[in-house]
Amino acid sequence: MAKNKKKLLITLIILTIITGGLSYLHYDFYKTPKTRIKPNEDYAEMPQDSFHHYINLPIDHNHSTKESFRGFYQLSPNFYKSKNITFLLTDGxxxxxxxxxxxxxxENVLRGNSYVLIGVRGHSPTLFPEVYKNKKMDYAKASYLFNSDQQVEDIECVRLNLMKKGILGKDHKxxxxxxxxxxVLAQQYLSKYGAHVNRVILESTGAPDLSKQFGIKYSPNFEEFNSKGATILNQILAKKSIDKQIISNILYQKGRTDKSPREAQIKILEKLQNGGSLFPYKFKPITNLSILNYMIKPPSEIMARVRWFELVGYDLMKYNSKKETNLLYEFSSKAVSDLLEYHKTNKIPAKEFKINRSEFSGEVLILKGTEDIVFSDEINRKIEQVYPNAKLLFFKDGHRMQNDTEKYIRIRNTFLQxxxxxxxxxxxxxxxxN
Known part of the structure; x- marks a missing residue:
């Protein structure tokens, strides 16, 4: 009896420690950012050198005389002074x-090129305490300070800083x-600062403004992308009590990452139709919608959600899950539910993209996989048409363009150089x- 009590006590102590540890991790993960480094400080893990540069950027480019934050940019491992410097933009x-x-x-994208990477405002560690009020999210301020128009100005500031440091020649584009x-961010930058750009590569991308103009969804419905898969999915949803958002996330993520997206999706659906289970997908964070939602909802991830909603917001606010199936919009309605609710409750329209492409005379190379689940071939043809000097190349590949990595590197490098x-x-x- 005493031994059993001792075992029970030890078990309770272990459970208490585990519960306490998980609670602390949750608190730490979900805590509201309160401070950031000062304009004259550096991050301990990233000392300044010839490859790591700091730059003080305005928190609000519309009021640039006010407070700034400590931004940074990095140069590629084999960077050298060249008129062929490429800004490799990241986003999302x-x-x-x-x-x-x-x-x-x-390096698997632009190996052999001199490229610049820019730390994105609002992405860790450049967090903004300003977007929180009394430990609550100030959605109006977050949407304003993390608007991609601010990010466009950050990119231009980095270009000017490279010139100031003599890394980029004053007459070099x-x-x-x-x-x-x-x-999309690249197209936004070109619209305002295209005079400073020589060549552009747009890969696996879309155009929210052109989608709206031509009545094309930013991301295609499942039936448009995979008609056979959509038929099977409809049959499954009619017979089984499966959460549509959960299965949509699994199909989308599998389609986004697999080398043969349509085939991979159909394989999942046929197994499910024949009595299979979605249980194995619960162990992978990317295909577990609850984990994805947990990871994207901390206060520190607001910038990612703001940009996510910027891109899909126009379609998402009109989306009717009972009448159509769009894999991206299904799980986005959960992942960015706070911003969706904020816009609907306050009757605030989604971001209006105004991109001028007709005045950019430089060369634009558009690379597109015909099995890209995120963007349609049709919208890429529209992008090619509106740029005066553009060329669109299709490949039998998915969103990640991974079926012939070395060939794609050669194509990118040769074009840029x-x-x-x-x-x-x-x-x-x-x-x-031509």
Whole structure:
């Protein structure tokens, strides 16, 4: 009896420690940012050197004389002074640029190029205490300070800083690379500062303003992307009590990351139709909607949610789950539910993108996978049409463009260094000159 009591006591102590530890981790993860480093300080893990640079940026570019925050940018491992410097833009939820950036990811995109990575305002560690009021989110201020228009100005400030430091020649233009949501950011930057840009690569991306103009969804409905998969999904939803948001997230994430998206989605659906379970997907954070929602909802992640809503907000506010199935909008309605509610309750429209493309005379290379679940081929054709000097290349690939990594690196490098009309570009793309 005494031994049993002792075992019970030990078990209770262990459970108490575990519960306390989890509670602390939750508190730490969900705590409201209160401070940030001062304009003359550096992060201990990222001392300044020839590859790591700090820059003081206005918190609000519309009132640039007011307070600033300590931003930073990083140069690629093999960076050298060149008129072919490329700004590799990042954006959205992946938060790939930090004080401890893993450059291997970017080397698989632009290896062999001199490129610049910029720490995104509002992404860790450049958090803004200003967007919280009495420990609660000030959605109006967060939407204003983390608006991508502010980010465009940050990019331009970094370009000017490179010139000030002599890294970029005063008469040299930069190149721009943007994929997915960063491809939209690239188009936003070009619209205002295109005079400073030579060549641009837009990869696996879309255009919210053109989508609205031509009545095309920012991200296509499931039936449009995978008609066979959509048919099976409708049959499953009609017969089984499966959460539509949960299965949509699984299908979307699998489609976004797999080398053969449609085939992978159909395989999941056919297994489910034949009595299979979604249980295995609960162990992967990316396909577990509850974990995804938990990871994106901390106060420190508000910038990611603001940008997420910027891009899908126009469609999301009109989306009717009972009449259609759009994988991205299904789980987005949960992931950015706070911003969706804020806009609907206060009758605030989604961001209005105003992008001028007709005045940019530089070369624009558009790379698109025909099995990209996030963006349609149609909207990419529209992007090609509105830029005066653009070329669209399709590949049998998904959103991540991973089926022939080395070939894509050669294409990107050759274009950025030599342009459309070079014999080398024609050779690597098997394209004929215009």
């Amino acid at each position: 939820q992946m938060e790939l640029v930090s004080t401890k950036t893993d450059f291997q990811f970017f 930069i190149n721009i690379f943007g994929a997915s949501g960063a491809g 030599q342009g459309f009309k070079s014999q080398e570009f024609i050779k690597v793309t098997n394209e004929s000159p």
